[in-house]
Amino acid sequence: MDVKYVGRLQALVMVFLFAVFCPPALAEKKQAPGDKVAEVNGTVITRNDFDKEMAPIKQKLITMGRSLNQSQLLEIESEILENLIKRELLYQASRKNGIKVESAAVNEQFIKLKKRFPTDAEFKTALKRMGVSEEKIKSEIRRRISIQRFGDRQFAQKVDISEAEARAHYDGHPEFFRHSEKVRASHILIKVNSESDEARKAEALQKLENIQRRIKNGEDFSTLARIFSQCPSSARGGDLGNFERGKMVKAFEDVAFSLKPGEVSGIVKTKFGYHLIKVFDKKPATVISYEDIKEKLKNYLKQEKIRKEAGAYLDRMKKTAKVEIFLPNALK
Secondary structure, three states: OOHHHHHHHHHHHHHHOOOOOOOOOOOOOOOOOOOEEEEEOOEEEEHHHHHHHHHHHHHHHHHHOOOOOHHHHHHHHHHHHHHHHHHHHHHHHHHHOOOOOOHHHHHHHHHHHHOOOOOHHHHHHHHHHHOOOHHHHHHHHHHHHHHHHHHHHHOHHHOOOOHHHHHHHHHHOHHHHEEOOEEEEEEEEEEOOOOOOHHHHHHHHHHHHHHHHHHHOOOOHHHHHHHHOOOHHHHHOOEEEEEEOOOOOHHHHHHHHHOOOOOEOOOEEEOOEEEEEEEEEEEOOEEOOHHHHHHHHHHHHHHHHHHHHHHHHHHHHHHHOOEEEOOOOOOO
16 A cells, blocks of 8 residues: 555544544444443443544554553553543533534634545545545544533643743753763674684674775775675664664773764674774753743643643543443453
């Protein structure tokens, strides 16, 4: 499948992904009696709702080559169901509190979503793949806006972070605002290990010495890394990206941090074998000033306070709501 198409399809799927202030994906097809995972004050959360939330998580795990045991799977299922219930409670609260969503606001979001696809045909194909209609997408958008507006009114507008709070957090957590020294380096690795015999070690060393001579004679480090390095980074010309101390084995990082940008090391031995290291950039340790981070910090603290307020509000709602769970072993 075309990568760009997958990206656009994922954008459409985002309408259905779980977050505290996003609505659940409603089922397009009629559900058979009993095909439900929960009821919230009489409103059914269907198996389709649940499966649409679970699908992207399963796909991500497959992409990462990971699998879950039964206990881990049940934990994720419980979290998904809990989020679906919370969102339904928030939607019901938004309706009860008279939150209105104009068609113009829904259409604006719908058009933005649609514009991620080059043509109407591709957009309709994506809807077909997901098994939903345009009206269902608009319904989801309406629910999302309704919950967002309720959240703004109930929580965001009532929360403020004072200068004193922000400053106290900054002063109390200096480790969050300190950037360690970093280098950007590439390397060429010829592998040997502690179990290699002396002949193999000598052969590896000689091979790297030959590469070293070619570099000294003006050949490009990255090109030689692509040809000879036995590290997966060879595909990137040996580029290891930016790293700070503690991320590499000590013998390697001690040399890397001692080099100036543009310098190539002598031969370095580690448990992986023999290396040549070239440093491209160095960034000294820095501390972000309070003035530079103040606005972002205030926003972060505000979001944390909103999440706490919303969590307490939902806990109170759940105590008076009629919630029935039909998914086996979930939330138990």
